[in-house]
Amino acid sequence: MIMIALVIHTQAIAQKYISKNATITSFSEAPIENIKATNKKVSSILDLSTGEIVFSVPIRDFEFRKSLMKRHFNENYLDSELYPKSTFKGKISGFGSSDGVYNSVAVGELSIHGITQNIEVVGEVIVKPDEIALKAKFPVLLKDYNIKIPKILFSNIAESVEVSIEFIYRPYASN
Amino acid sequence: MDLLNQENVDSTSIIYAEATFKSSRVINGHSVELRSPGVLEFLISHRFGLISDGIGEFFGLDDSNIRFGLEFGVLNNLNVGIGRSSFEKQYDGFIKYRLLRQQTGFRSVPITAVFFTSMAINSSDAPPDQDWSFTNRTSYTYQLLLARKFNPNFSAQLSPSLVHKNMVELAQDDNDLYALGIGARHKLTKRLALNFEYYYMFNKPEGRGLHNSLSIGVDIETGGHVFQLHVTNSRAMIEKGFITETTSDFFDGDIHLGFNISRVFNIGKQKNTDW
Numbered sequence: 001m002i003m004i005a006l007v008i009h010t011q012a013i014a015q016k017y018i019s020k021n022a023t024i025t026s027f028s029e030a031p032i033e034n035i036k037a038t039n040k041k042v043s044s045i046l047d048l049s050t051g052e053i054v055f056s057v058p059i060r061d062f063e064f065r066k067s068l069m070k071r072h073f074n075e076n077y078l079d080s081e082l083y084p085k086s087t088f089k090g091k092i093s094g095f096g097s098s099d100g101v102y103n104s105v106a107v108g109e110l111s112i113h114g115i116t117q118n119i120e121v122v123g124e125v126i127v128k129p130d131e132i133a134l135k136a137k138f139p140v141l142l143k144d145y146n147i148k149i150p151k152i153l154f155s156n157i158a159e160s161v162e163v164s165i166e167f168i169y170r171p172y173a174s175n
Numbered sequence: 176m177d178l179l180n181q182e183n184v185d186s187t188s189i190i191y192a193e194a195t196f197k198s199s200r201v202i203n204g205h206s207v208e209l210r211s212p213g214v215l216e217f218l219i220s221h222r223f224g225l226i227s228d229g230i231g232e233f234f235g236l237d238d239s240n241i242r243f244g245l246e247f248g249v250l251n252n253l254n255v256g257i258g259r260s261s262f263e264k265q266y267d268g269f270i271k272y273r274l275l276r277q278q279t280g281f282r283s284v285p286i287t288a289v290f291f292t293s294m295a296i297n298s299s300d301a302p303p304d305q306d307w308s309f310t311n312r313t314s315y316t317y318q319l320l321l322a323r324k325f326n327p328n329f330s331a332q333l334s335p336s337l338v339h340k341n342m343v344e345l346a347q348d349d350n351d352l353y354a355l356g357i358g359a360r361h362k363l364t365k366r367l368a369l370n371f372e373y374y375y376m377f378n379k380p381e382g383r384g385l386h387n388s389l390s391i392g393v394d395i396e397t398g399g400h401v402f403q404l405h406v407t408n409s410r411a412m413i414e415k416g417f418i419t420e421t422t423s424d425f426f427d428g429d430i431h432l433g434f435n436i437s438r439v440f441n442i443g444k445q446k447n448t449d450w
Contacts, residue, residue, distance in 0.1 A: 041188075060190060066441050067211035068399060075194050076365045076396075081327045084190075150366070156398060 017169035201358035210248035218244035269293035316414035
């Protein structure tokens with residue numbers, strides 16, 4: 001009896017995949033300068049049985065080429081003291097459990113700067129024996145999240161920022 | 176999401192208080208802000224004449240004195256700088272070292288503490304009847320800058336200061352002058368802040384028309400520049416000058432209009448090289 005309970009338990013856990021230190025890159029293309037920022041402290045959980053996915057992005061961990069850019073990003077645009085995290089909660093459909101590359105769609109709620117929007121993202125799910133990788137690229141319109149760029153800086157910062165995500169998941173084991 | 180939050184609890188991340196002040200100066204005096212390694216800041220500061228001089232002097236604008244400064248982030252905690260002021264033809268140099276950094280998270284530190292020391296050399300001609308040696312021309316300032324960012328909008332700073340002058344005006348004057356600076360910043364909008372600064376002298380020489388330095392101003396930020404506009408009763412822009420040699424009375428209307436403009440350049444190698 002205990003054995004059966006254990007087996008069921010392990011199976012339930014094995015459906016969940018976790019990705020720590022995943023990478024998100026944001027890229028802003030504007031006439032004066034292109035600004036790229038990389039965040040390697042993103043964490044995510046993917047439930048294979050339901051397709052549910054969540055991820056959490058600590059805003060302060062975006063790294064820029066210039067230190068002043070990081071400071072302005074946190075202080076003037078993202079208000080990271082008030083909104084330290086950006087999150088996504090949604091569902092991925094269109095992928096199977098056998099090995100392969102699947103073109104999938106994720107639908108869910110993306111929260112940035114204290115504002116939540118429904119988004120739909122097309123991406124790739126790559127299933128391997130002990131690993132699942134997720135790749136996607138999507139635009140984030142700054143005004144959708146009430147991030148204001150002063151007119152004087154329009155040529156330095158794009159109104160739409162391209163966000164790339166690259167997550168690698170491994171089976172989740174709670175400890 | 177709950178599971179994710181649970182996973183993140185054990186993280187040993189440190190959250191530093193960023194941008195306690197917008198600029199490396201509160202107004203005249205240094206703030207606890209340091210430039211990042213590899214960042215060079217070019218600072219142009221102006222103080223005009225007295226507004227109370229009236230229309231004949233175009234409210235002081237006919238008369239201006241200027242300081243050019245170059246400041247550099249050497250290490251994460253260390254900045255150095257040099258400057259030249261037209262007032263008294265002073266050359267100055269400083270070293271700024273951060274001892275503590277305000278942070279929360281893994282370790283909690285309530286304030287930022289910075290040790291500051293500067294040297295100034297007066298290169299103006301000595302009066303005809305006097306002979307000034309190099310030693311006579313130098314003065315030193317030592318400060319401990321203690322600041323806290325209380326919330327995203329309000330920061331305050333205390334700056335215990337010691338100014339040592341190798342040469343003083345009269346024989347009975349102290350060579351060492353002690354002062355306490357009080358500074359504060361209140362953000363009005365994201366790019367506009369109101370600043371206040373006051374230096375109280377403990378052993379101010381009496382009967383010489385000396386006053387404590389008082390300044391009020393705004394910081395305006397536009398991308399790589401910070402503009403600071405202010406009114407102050409101090410003419411000098413170096414520590415020994417504004418802390419101990421302010422001769423105007425703010426409340427008599429003897430104030431100077433002034434501004435600081437800073438521009439930063441990235442000249443060193445940045446850590447993040449995947450650009």
